[in-house]
Amino acid sequence: MSQRVLDVFFRHKFLIVLPLVILALVGVAASLSRQTTEYASSANIWTQRTPLLASRLGGQGGAFTTPAAHQATVINDLLRLQSFRLTVGEKVDALAGLDPGSQAQAVREGTAVFPSGVSVLTIRHVDEDPARAQGIVQAIIDAYSETFNRTVISEADTAEAFYDERLDAAGVELDAAERALFDYQGTLDPIVLADPAVSDPELAALQDDVRRAERDYDELLGRLQDIHLQRDQALKGRDLSFQVMDPAYLPASPLVTPISDLVALPIVGVLLGISASVVVLFALVRMDDSIRLPAEARRLGVPVLAVVPELGRRRQRSWPQDFVRLVVAASRGLLGNVR
Amino acid sequence: MLKETVFAATGVARRVTGRKSLSGAVVTPDLVRAVISRNPEFQRLDGILVGLAETCLNPAGRDAVQVIGICSAVKGEGKTTVALGLATALARRGDSEVLLIEGDLASPTMAEDLNQNQTAGLVECLRLEEALEDAIKPAPIQHLSLITAGQASEDPISTVGNSNLRELLRALRSRFRYILLDMPAILEREEAGRLVELVDGVILVVAAGKVSKEVTESGVAAIGRDKLMGVVLNRARTAAPVWLSRIISSDGATPVS
Numbered sequence: 001m002s003q004r005v006l007d008v009f010f011r012h013k014f015l016i017v018l019p020l021v022i023l024a025l026v027g028v029a030a031s032l033s034r035q036t037t038e039y040a041s042s043a044n045i046w047t048q049r050t051p052l053l054a055s056r057l058g059g060q061g062g063a064f065t066t067p068a069a070h071q072a073t074v075i076n077d078l079l080r081l082q083s084f085r086l087t088v089g090e091k092v093d094a095l096a097g098l099d100p101g102s103q104a105q106a107v108r109e110g111t112a113v114f115p116s117g118v119s120v121l122t123i124r125h126v127d128e129d130p131a132r133a134q135g136i137v138q139a140i141i142d143a144y145s146e147t148f149n150r151t152v153i154s155e156a157d158t159a160e161a162f163y164d165e166r167l168d169a170a171g172v173e174l175d176a177a178e179r180a181l182f183d184y185q186g187t188l189d190p191i192v193l194a195d196p197a198v199s200d201p202e203l204a205a206l207q208d209d210v211r212r213a214e215r216d217y218d219e220l221l222g223r224l225q226d227i228h229l230q231r232d233q234a235l236k237g238r239d240l241s242f243q244v245m246d247p248a249y250l251p252a253s254p255l256v257t258p259i260s261d262l263v264a265l266p267i268v269g270v271l272l273g274i275s276a277s278v279v280v281l282f283a284l285v286r287m288d289d290s291i292r293l294p295a296e297a298r299r300l301g302v303p304v305l306a307v308v309p310e311l312g313r314r315r316q317r318s319w320p321q322d323f324v325r326l327v328v329a330a331s332r333g334l335l336g337n338v339r
Numbered sequence: 340m341l342k343e344t345v346f347a348a349t350g351v352a353r354r355v356t357g358r359k360s361l362s363g364a365v366v367t368p369d370l371v372r373a374v375i376s377r378n379p380e381f382q383r384l385d386g387i388l389v390g391l392a393e394t395c396l397n398p399a400g401r402d403a404v405q406v407i408g409i410c411s412a413v414k415g416e417g418k419t420t421v422a423l424g425l426a427t428a429l430a431r432r433g434d435s436e437v438l439l440i441e442g443d444l445a446s447p448t449m450a451e452d453l454n455q456n457q458t459a460g461l462v463e464c465l466r467l468e469e470a471l472e473d474a475i476k477p478a479p480i481q482h483l484s485l486i487t488a489g490q491a492s493e494d495p496i497s498t499v500g501n502s503n504l505r506e507l508l509r510a511l512r513s514r515f516r517y518i519l520l521d522m523p524a525i526l527e528r529e530e531a532g533r534l535v536e537l538v539d540g541v542i543l544v545v546a547a548g549k550v551s552k553e554v555t556e557s558g559v560a561a562i563g564r565d566k567l568m569g570v571v572l573n574r575a576r577t578a579a580p581v582w583l584s585r586i587i588s589s590d591g592a593t594p595v596s
Contacts (some may be wrong), residue, residue: 002587003577010578289551294572296552297545300559303569305542306391308384308421310574 003293008285016281020273027269031262037254038110039130041137044246045121047071068115071242075113075123075144084143091139094132107136120245130251137248148242149234156231163224170220174213181206384424391571392428395517398540398568405512407568408442408538410522410531412558416546417573419449422521425542430483435516439478440486442534443523444495447488460489465503471510484515495523499530508537525561526554532561540568547575 009016047067065073078084082104089095089103098106110126110133123140127133184206185193192200291297297304395407409422419441426439441449444462459469464486476485492498511518520538525531535541541562545555559567577584 003579003584006579006584006587007577010580013578288548289553290548291545291550291552291555291572292547292575293577294575297570297572300552300556300570302543302559302564302567305394305569305571306387307572307575308387308417308424310547310576 003295005281005285007292008288009281012281012284016277016284019276019280020270023269023273023276024266025269027266027272030269031265034265035257035262036128038126038128039133039251039253040124040126040255041130041133041248041251042122042124042246043137043141043244043248044116045071045123045141046243046245047119047121048241066115066118067241068117068119068121071121072113072115075121075140078144078147079108079111079113079140084147088136088139088143091142092132092135094129094135106132107140111136111140113140123248126255134248134250141244141248145242152234153231156227156234159227160224160231163220163227167217167220167224170213170217174210174217177206177209177213181210385428388424388428389431391425392432395425395429395540395542395568401540401568404539404568405516406508406518406520406538406540408520408522408534408541408566409544410525410535410541410558410562411544411546412524412526412554412561413550414524414527416524416544416549418524418544419443419521421542421544421571421573422519423449426478426483426517426519427480429517429519430478430480433482436482436484436514437517437519438475438484438486438511438515439519440521441488442499442520442531443528444488444492444498444530445523445528447491449485449521450487458489460487462489462492462498464489464507465498465501467503471507495528495530496533499533505537525558535562535566538566541566542568543570544573545570546573549574 047070085104085107086100088107089098089100092103092107095103095106106127112122112124114122114124116122123137125133125136125140127136181203184203188200188203291300294304294307297307395404398404407425409418409425411418422439426437429435430437439449440461441447442461447460450460459473461474463469464471464474469489474486474489476487477483478485508518520534522534522541523531525535525543543555543558543562555570559570579587
């Protein structure tokens with residue numbers, strides 16, 4: 001059987017190898033057709049938690065989430081929103097010729113936002129146009145910053161109103177405590193008041209009230225000042241919890257396609273081709289039920305007296321050989337006629 | 340050398356003329372000399388035919404044979420070529436006279452193949468139109484004689500069917516040590532079955548890759564295992580490289596080149 005398979009293979013080698021060659025070429029062609037010249041642009045952003053405001057865009061994240069991971073989650077969520085993508089698309093000059101739907105699609109496709117460190121967030125976009133890759137990354141940063149700052153300002157305004165009201169209340173409370181202490185001190189004997197060895201429980205309680213009221217007032221005042229600071233930073237676009245460290249750049253050279261991507265389809269084509277060739281080989285073996293080998297003749301149950309090899313097989317000439325022969329014969333005939 | 344390579348010469352003539360059949364292949368001495376001298380394949384073939392002749396002289400498990408039929412299942416498997424080659428090999432031994440009879444009466448080709456005059460042959464002898472002595476012609480090889488078919492018979496069955504052929508063979512047995520009968524295809528011509536009855540043994544020529552195994556088995560059955568001496572695998576050729584075939588071969592046998 002093995003000799004028959006071997007014989008059939010070499011007898012029909014071109015037919016058998018044909019599927020392998022075709023499918024391998026198809027794999028190569030498919031691989032080449034998938035290769036496009038793409039450019040990647042990215043930006044790195046420094047993120048950190050802010051203790052100033054309890055809530056931020058999307059909250060502060062859990063205790064087990066890094067600032068970068070939290071911000072990446074927020075930006076990815078925003079990119080799922082059509083409105084945010086449209087906002088980004090409007091900011092990219094290179095997308096100006098496209099309709100809003102195509103702009104939003106261009107923003108989403110090829111964009112990746114991921115933490116590349118505890119506090120470092122990377123926004124990356126791959127596109128056939130290097131300017132578009134850079135523009136989309138920068139537009140995402142701008143749109144997110146605007147959204148972020150708008151939220152900060154809004155929260156700061158709310159917090160300011162809240163703390164202003166509490167600060168007023170704390171001021172009133174402080175005034176009342178100081179007045180009560182002053183009034184009580186007026187009722188005491190100056191000698192007793194001046195003697196530190198004499199303890200007056202009521203006096204001590206009033207003094208504690210004043211100190212607590214002062215502490216509350218100072219704390220509220222400090223928070224209010226922090227809120228003012230953060231709002232000013234947000235208004236100026238310089239929020240400390242979202243700082244662009246490496247801005248989006250214009251890629252100078254296209255991405256290098258990984259070898260694995262280049263060879264994957266050709267390898268699949270070769271494997272399929274080998275399978276197809278094996279199928280063709282065994283189909284040919286099955287279809288040929290003639291006697292070709294001495295071992296097959298012996299299976300007839302009679303002696304094999306001799307095996308006469310095929311002799312004098314006419315070799316197939318290729319068309320170039322025929323053409324050369326024709327030219328030579330024509331030349332000789334022409335020379336003969338001339339002479 | 341020239342006379343010893345009739346078989347090769349017919350093959351060469353066939354190659355030169357580009358015809359698959361021996362019919363019409365003209366063997367000339369110049370042609371033989373020019374091609375054989377530079378073709379070692381024919382030397383090798385000669386060895387194979389000598390080995391076949393030795394096998395026929397000493398058949399395993401059966402009595403010695405004198406009249407050997409060369410047959411095939413269907414037409415075009417090379418039985419005439421093998422018959423001619425075997426006759427040549429037997430004659431070259433030089434110790435006995437050999438006669439080759441063309442038994443395909445319906446479509447004779449041997450006279451033309453061997454450049455013999457198309458005169459009286461087996462048909463005329465069986466019709467008692469010619470004497471046996473006139474039908475026996477010397478071949479280009481010493482110790483080898485020929486009886487060609489003569490004029491094509493329109494009714495070969497009845498020509499073979501009469502008792503004259505049996506009588507003719509009886510007469511020839513006393514004159515020739517070996518008589519080879521080139522028979523028609525056993526599955527295609529009815530008279531082939533009658534010829535099988537007249538010979539001592541039959542060699543079945545099987546052309547490699549030409550007919551299916553079932554057809555060949557039918558040919559074996561039609562001849563009968565008691566008369567069948569064995570098969571000659573003709574035109575055997577493996578497309579695989581010899582060295583690779585030798586590695587693959589389970590019994591270590593030298594593959595067909």
